[in-house]
Amino acid sequence: MKILVTGGAGFIGCNFIYYMLGRYPDYEIVCLDALTYAGNLKSLDGVKNNKNFKFVKGSISDKELVDTLFAEEKFDVVVNFAAESHVDRSIENPFIFLETNVMGTACLLEASKKYSVKRYHQVSTDEVYGDLPLDRPDLFFTEDLPLTTSSPYSASKASADLLTLAFHRTYGLPVTISRCSNNYGPYQFPEKLIPLMIVRAQENEALPVYGEGLNVRDWLYVDDHCKAIDMIIHNGRVGEVYNVGGHNERQNIQVVRTILRQLDKPETLISYVKDRAGHDLRYAIDPSKISNELGWEPETDFDSGMKKTIQWYLDNTEWIEEIKSGEYAEYSRRIYG
Numbered sequence: 159m160k161i162l163v164t165g166g167a168g169f170i171g172c173n174f175i176y177y178m179l180g181r182y183p184d185y186e187i188v189c190l191d192a193l194t195y196a197g198n199l200k201s202l203d204g205v206k207n208n209k210n211f212k213f214v215k216g217s218i219s220d221k222e223l224v225d226t227l228f229a230e231e232k233f234d235v236v237v238n239f240a241a242e243s244h245v246d247r248s249i250e251n252p253f254i255f256l257e258t259n260v261m262g263t264a265c266l267l268e269a270s271k272k273y274s275v276k277r278y279h280q281v282s283t284d285e286v287y288g289d290l291p292l293d294r295p296d297l298f299f300t301e302d303l304p305l306t307t308s309s310p311y312s313a314s315k316a317s318a319d320l321l322t323l324a325f326h327r328t329y330g331l332p333v334t335i336s337r338c339s340n341n342y343g344p345y346q347f348p349e350k351l352i353p354l355m356i357v358r359a360q361e362n363e364a365l366p367v368y369g370e371g372l373n374v375r376d377w378l379y380v381d382d383h384c385k386a387i388d389m390i391i392h393n394g395r396v397g398e399v400y401n402v403g404g405h406n407e408r409q410n411i412q413v414v415r416t417i418l419r420q421l422d423k424p425e426t427l428i429s430y431v432k433d434r435a436g437h438d439l440r441y442a443i444d445p446s447k448i449s450n451e452l453g454w455e456p457e458t459d460f461d462s463g464m465k466k467t468i469q470w471y472l473d474n475t476e477w478i479e480e481i482k483s484g485e486y487a488e489y490s491r492r493i494y495g
């Protein structure tokens with residue numbers, strides 16, 4: 159089996175490559191990644207000498223490059239992680255989100271159709287469902303909900319989902335889509351809540367909590383997401399959407415306090431700052447479909463997942479230092495002062 163993994167130098171993509179080559183040593187994986195600010199070849203150090211792994215630098219929205227790659231490699235399966243993924247950046251500049259998340263997906267779909275791939279899998283997000291109210295803990299995202307997005311990021315991801323389903327209906331392309339809740343774990347870029355708070359707390363810097371910190375996210379350890387995608391590409395039904403989440407809801411402030419406790423840092427580091435524009439209140443996944451159809455269940459609970467994650471950041475200061483010296487330094491100054 160030969161798999162194209164796009165965005166494999168990013169957080170979830172690199173964890174997926176490690177997961178798949180560990181589980182299926184005979185599979186071949188080609189990673190296509192543009193190495194934007196969020197992509198880091200160092201994250202793939204552990205597979206760079208694996209004879210079944212190959213890295214190609216390039217953009218999924220480069221039509222010619224994508225066509226040539228598909229013609230040469232004859233992929234069986236495509237898993238598209240490549241995206242602009244940070245909501246705050248999409249509020250600052252939506253256009254690159256449309257270019258990569260919508261046009262890039264269209265390029266991959268077109269090549270997948272032309273070269274008859276056996277499965278195109280789109281890695282999507284629960285954010286395409288918009289948000290749930292904070293005072294209705296009985297409500298959850300199910301696959302049949304309409305897409306009602308809030309941010310330019312989620313709007314671009316929803317557009318990509320609709321295009322993916324259109325390629326199935328119109329051209330018969332064998333597609334699947336997963337919509338996962340917030341991930342955490344090793345190699346996550348420190349602009350996202352959990353690594354941001356770990357890295358800043360370590361440096362005794364103020365921890366910027368948006369609004370009152372009462373917004374709720376449904377956290378999943380990254381390996382459990384990788385396992386879900388593995389199950390979907392092997393056994394998922396073509397044309398179907400699968401929600402992925404482990405019923406692990408936390409208010410942001412609870413997550414920040416957990417990190418402070420584990421690092422033995424004081425709560426005085428918490429700084430309540432101006433709320434994010436259009437800030438989604440609550441995400442919460444109903445994972446019954448993937449659980450009933452494919453037998454997927456999460457394996458890592460929040461306590462042990464957070465311990466592993468914090469330890470990883472403590473052990474990998476070089477990885478973080480490199481990021482902090484690049485484009486991120488300027489972004490961080492602009493956003494957090």
Ligand code: NAD
Pocket residue numbers: 164165166167168169170171190191192193194195196197198216217218219238239240241242243244258262281282283284315337338339340341342346347
């Ligand atoms: P990330 O920002 O860490 O990584 C994105 C990767 O895509 C980077 O390596 C980057 O270089 C690459 N990339 C960006 N533009 C590209 C382009 N035009 N061509 C090729 N490569 C490009 O993102 P992530 O958190 O790993 O998310 C991966 C996917 O999972 C995204 O599609 C995201 O929407 C989805 N998702 C993320 C989460 C989460 O909590 N992080 C949850 C659900 C779904």
Ligand code: TYD
Pocket residue numbers: 244245246340349350351352354366367368371373374375410434
């Ligand atoms: P984030 O990691 O950006 O993921 P998403 O917005 O895609 O869910 O943010 C998670 C939550 O944490 C979200 O409610 C916004 C909040 N947040 C802060 O309070 N402070 C921050 O500095 C960041 C980046 C996020």
